[in-house]
Amino acid sequence: MAKLREIDEFTEEVYQLEVTDFVEGGENGVDNRPHKELANRTKWLKSKIDAFLAGTVKVKNAILADTATKLETPRTINNVAFDGSANINLNGFSEGMFFVGGEKDTFYPVVFHVPTLKLYSLNIWRESVHDDSVWNGNIALKIEGKNNHWGNGANYIDVIKYRSFNKTKCAKVHQSDYYGYVSIWLEGQATYFWEGKNIEIIDVFLDGFTDNTHNSDQPFSNADFQPTTTLTLEEN
Numbered sequence: 001m002a003k004l005r006e007i008d009e010f011t012e013e014v015y016q017l018e019v020t021d022f023v024e025g026g027e028n029g030v031d032n033r034p035h036k037e038l039a040n041r042t043k044w045l046k047s048k049i050d051a052f053l054a055g056t057v058k059v060k061n062a063i064l065a066d067t068a069t070k071l072e073t074p075r076t077i078n079n080v081a082f083d084g085s086a087n088i089n090l091n092g093f094s095e096g097m098f099f100v101g102g103e104k105d106t107f108y109p110v111v112f113h114v115p116t117l118k119l120y121s122l123n124i125w126r127e128s129v130h131d132d133s134v135w136n137g138n139i140a141l142k143i144e145g146k147n148n149h150w151g152n153g154a155n156y157i158d159v160i161k162y163r164s165f166n167k168t169k170c171a172k173v174h175q176s177d178y179y180g181y182v183s184i185w186l187e188g189q190a191t192y193f194w195e196g197k198n199i200e201i202i203d204v205f206l207d208g209f210t211d212n213t214h215n216s217d218q219p220f221s222n223a224d225f226q227p228t229t230t231l232t233l234e235e236n
Contacts, residue, residue: 002027004036010044011037092118095195099132102188102206107171108227110192111202114147114180120198124184126168131191137166139192141173141184148177157182162235172232185228 005027015033024030102108114120124141145157157175164170171185182199186192194201208226 004032004039006036006039006043008043008047009040011040014038014041092116092198093195094197094200095193096201097191097193098201098204099191100186100188100204100206102227104187104189106188106227106229107169107185107231108188109183109205109208109225110186111205112182112184112196112199113202114145114149114182114199116198117147117149117152118198119144119146120182120196122182122184122194122196122199124170124186124192124194126190126192129166132189135166136190137164137168139164139168139170139186141170143173143182143184145175145182147175147180147182149180150178159233159236162233164235169231170233171228171230183225188227 014037015030017030017034021030025032098110100108100110112122121142121144123143124139126136126138129135129138140161140163142160142162143157144160146155148155155175155177157173159173162170168187168190170187173185174183175181176183181202188206205225206227
């Protein structure tokens, strides 16, 4: 059985068979003319779509969202400017994961920053006891607070819920009210997940963290922001 030969062109008009046309098949037969013209359109459209999906052509000055690096016309989403060049933080929410190196049975400061005077919340957890391909235990930590950022007052930090299972634990938490630091001492050699509002992670400090707050930010001093093997945080 022969097949229609398609041409990569957009045929402007599709022929309508008339009652006076004689039945005629074959490559140039009148019965196949409208079919060939429609097939030509299909081939033309497919070639354009393939080129668009490959990112080699633009359609009305737009390109695929998953390959775009920047929007031609920036937008505002929930009062946050967005041009596609970077991720945006909607309503102050952030999330991620991190790995604490070091050694097991030693707790290292993971430092977060509260950039505003708004109330913040922070959740830290492990999804499975088998994360990291070893039996590492589990943890669930829920914190909320407000930082006074150098004397604005009404500051606090509360551990709303802390539970641990098996090995992985949290040693202590601390809020530095002058520069907006929140430090969480977590056990080494484990992966953790976090999410929070109005708070962002800075880093995991295996060699200790220098806290540049005033001396009145007691009982902690710079020497206290070091790894520890002592557990002071109680489960609730």
